[in-house]
Amino acid sequence: xxxxxxxxxxxxxxxxxxxxxxxxxxxxxxxxxxxxxxxxxxxxxxxxxxxxxxxxxxxxxxxxxxxxxxxxxxxxxxxxxxxxxxxxxxxxxxxxxxxxxxxxxxxxxxxxxxxxxxxxxxxxxxxxxxxxxxxxxxxxxxxxxxxxxxxxxxxxxxxxxxxxxxxxxxxxxxxxxxxxxxxxxxxxxxxxxxxxxxxxxxxxxxxxxxxxxxxxxxxxxxxxxxxxxxxxxxxxxxxxxxxxxxxxxxxxxxxx
Amino acid sequence: xxxxxxxxxxxxxxxxxxxxxxxxxxxxxxxxxxxxxxxxxxxxxxxxxxxxxxxxxxxxxxxxxxxxxxxxxxxxxxxxxxxxxxxxxxxxxxxxxxxxxxxxxxxxxxxxxxxxxxxxxxxxxxxxxxxxxxxxxxxxxxxxxxxxxxxxxxxxxxxxxxxxxxxxxxxxxxxxxxxxxxxxxxxxxxxxxxxxxxxxxxxxxxxxxxxxxxxxxxxxxxxxxxxxxxxxxxxxxxxxxxxxxxxxxxxxxxxxxxxxxxxxxxxxxxxxxxxxxxxxxxxxxxxxxxxxxxxxxxxxxxxxxxxxxxxxxxxxxxxxxxxxxxxxxxxxxxxxxxxxxxxxxxxxxxxxxxxxxxxxxxxxxxxxxxxxxxxxxxxxxxxxxxxxxxxxxxxx
Numbered sequence: 001x002x003x004x005x006x007x008x009x010x011x012x013x014x015x016x017x018x019x020x021x022x023x024x025x026x027x028x029x030x031x032x033x034x035x036x037x038x039x040x041x042x043x044x045x046x047x048x049x050x051x052x053x054x055x056x057x058x059x060x061x062x063x064x065x066x067x068x069x070x071x072x073x074x075x076x077x078x079x080x081x082x083x084x085x086x087x088x089x090x091x092x093x094x095x096x097x098x099x100x101x102x103x104x105x106x107x108x109x110x111x112x113x114x115x116x117x118x119x120x121x122x123x124x125x126x127x128x129x130x131x132x133x134x135x136x137x138x139x140x141x142x143x144x145x146x147x148x149x150x151x152x153x154x155x156x157x158x159x160x161x162x163x164x165x166x167x168x169x170x171x172x173x174x175x176x177x178x179x180x181x182x183x184x185x186x187x188x189x190x191x192x193x194x195x196x197x198x199x200x201x202x203x204x205x206x207x208x209x210x211x212x213x214x215x216x217x218x219x220x221x222x223x224x225x226x227x228x229x230x231x232x233x234x235x236x237x238x239x240x241x242x243x244x245x246x247x248x249x250x251x252x253x254x255x256x
Numbered sequence: 257x258x259x260x261x262x263x264x265x266x267x268x269x270x271x272x273x274x275x276x277x278x279x280x281x282x283x284x285x286x287x288x289x290x291x292x293x294x295x296x297x298x299x300x301x302x303x304x305x306x307x308x309x310x311x312x313x314x315x316x317x318x319x320x321x322x323x324x325x326x327x328x329x330x331x332x333x334x335x336x337x338x339x340x341x342x343x344x345x346x347x348x349x350x351x352x353x354x355x356x357x358x359x360x361x362x363x364x365x366x367x368x369x370x371x372x373x374x375x376x377x378x379x380x381x382x383x384x385x386x387x388x389x390x391x392x393x394x395x396x397x398x399x400x401x402x403x404x405x406x407x408x409x410x411x412x413x414x415x416x417x418x419x420x421x422x423x424x425x426x427x428x429x430x431x432x433x434x435x436x437x438x439x440x441x442x443x444x445x446x447x448x449x450x451x452x453x454x455x456x457x458x459x460x461x462x463x464x465x466x467x468x469x470x471x472x473x474x475x476x477x478x479x480x481x482x483x484x485x486x487x488x489x490x491x492x493x494x495x496x497x498x499x500x501x502x503x504x505x506x507x508x509x510x511x512x513x514x515x516x517x518x519x520x521x522x523x524x525x526x527x528x529x530x531x532x533x534x535x536x537x538x539x540x541x542x543x544x545x546x547x548x549x550x551x552x553x554x555x556x557x558x559x560x561x562x563x564x565x566x567x568x569x570x571x572x573x574x575x576x577x578x579x580x581x582x583x584x585x586x587x588x589x590x591x592x593x594x595x596x597x598x599x600x601x602x603x604x605x606x607x608x609x610x611x612x613x614x615x616x617x618x619x620x621x622x623x624x625x626x627x628x629x630x631x632x633x634x635x636x637x638x639x640x641x642x643x644x645x646x647x648x649x650x651x652x
Contacts, residue, residue, distance in 0.1 A: 056279040074553040101554030125279040150280040
């Protein structure tokens with residue numbers, strides 16, 4: 001059983017996945033942030049690889065990516081930073097990023113290196129289903145990595161089922177059709193999550209986009225297995241002089 | 257099926273390039289377009305309305321003009337396809353009309369667009385005014401500053417110009433912001449992309465709307481020379497919409513040499529260039545796999561060209577395929593060469609070309625043209641918008 005499966009075996013509700021940007025706020029803070037998240041009670045970590053043109057992300061995460069890039073973060077640097085991270089971080093880690101940098105690095109080499117350092121899964125929002133099925137899915141599988149597809153309230157039932165069948169680890173339910181960090185009415189979101197629940201999907205469902213505090217985390221968890229916090233946590237680290245303390249404070253607030 | 261350059265496969269691929277690399281949030285909108293665009297575009301009522309607007313509103317067909325003094329200079333026969341004489345001053349209006357009519361048939365109430373120099377933004381704002389539809393144009397903060405007259409035109413036409421403040425604050429970022437707007441407004445909005453870039457079906461859809469350029473060229477050339485086929489078609493390429501339109505009906509005519517001229521900026525190897533096929537590598541940008549100017553780490557770099565319309569770090573997947581397959585000949589012209597070519601055309605033919613089109617003119621110097629050759633050059637736009645740049649170079 002891999003690390004992601006283990007998490008959902010032990011805990012079927014209120015699973016907390018927290019997003020952080022590699023190389024942000026400082027180039028060398030990647031590991032420190034991950035350790036602080038684990039100590040604070042995050043169940044999974046989604047580690048963002050910065051990109052110049054992150055279409056699915058809102059301004060907060062894009063800004064953190066710009067800072068990380070100007071700090072000198074690259075995929076090669078990230079794998080160096082992650083070389084020994086499994087000595088201290090035991091929670092599942094999912095790399096999130098965009099196709100272009102991964103293709104430049106070499107898709108297969110990327111999967112091989114990610115698996116070698118102990119990464120558990122990938123989220124590449126602009127890798128389409130067709131290309132996944134015809135080309136990239138087999139490579140991802142070869143290295144034993146999970147691949148997590150996104151679904152939105154606009155995704156048809158038929159397509160949700162298809163994407164669920166292709167996903168391993170969990171399914172990422174985008175709370176509303178929006179970029180990350182957007183405020184939307186959560187009432188409509190609950191109806192949508194209930195709809196997903198009724199489909200009896202193969203994978204656990206984590207809800208992302210617009211989850212920022214205890215209240216939104218609880219609402220999202222009510223009809224799913226848990227939620228993903230991104231922009232709100234990135235913002236909390238913006239001017240942090242004590243990453244450990246600020247991370248603890250932020251997560252404690254969500255889980256209180 | 258016989259290989260053809262005029263249509264991508266069902267997944268939007270031209271050879272290795274194309275596809276729809278989009279996040280799930282855009283899936284429904286893009287899939288809707290994929291499944292309906294051809295049916296709508298070739299429906300009789302649509303054709304009638306589109307063609308009537310091109311004729312009576314835009315002023316088509318645009319002339320195919322034998323530039324005699326320019327021809328003499330190159331000792332050949334050069335015909336200028338006068339897209340500069342279109343309403344709003346460039347070929348961009350052909351696509352803007354097509355997409356806005358299509359958006360109406362899809363029941364969309366709100367139009368968004370990106371713009372660099374402002375030509376596509378002005379064209380889209382124009383058609384939205386004509387049709388009484390809300391129009392929002394994303395434009396990089398830097399471009400808003402350097403293209404003030406076009407910003408004023410868009411506002412006067414009733415469009416809302418939204419500054420793109422992220423990243424490098426130019427066309428690439430305006431495109432990112434427009435895509436984000438579309439993600440956030442998934443039901444009522446159509447995104448009018450201005451070039452043959454973006455996820456499938458945009459490259460094919462825009463190429464088809466622009467294909468009126470080469471459709472007219474064929475019968476006009478037949479009238480003037482007795483043959484529908486020139487020896488060369490020359491056009492500038494940024495994203496590549498005027499080139500796609502000028503090439504389209506010659507793509508499957510292998511005896512016609514297709515010549516694309518990219519912007520070399522200060523020189524291909526100067527570090528300040530937009531010559532994507534020379535400097536780029538395979539990658540994904542704005543929803544399709546193509547050739548992209550990027551760092552070793554896959555970060556998209558900011559290009560440079562004196563022409564804002566060519567200042568783009570990618571190229572449409574059709575053009576990437578023309579380059580990769582050898583079907584197209586790709587040249588590049590520097591800022592200086594293009595400005596000189598523009599002054600040359602003014603002097604010889606009394607036509608002030610847009611800086612973009614001036615690159616196509618500069619490309620003529622690199623072709624070994626024969627006296628019997630027939631060259632069609634797409635004069636994609638007029639130079640009014642570039643007067644300030646030209647004035648600065650007058651004495652240089």
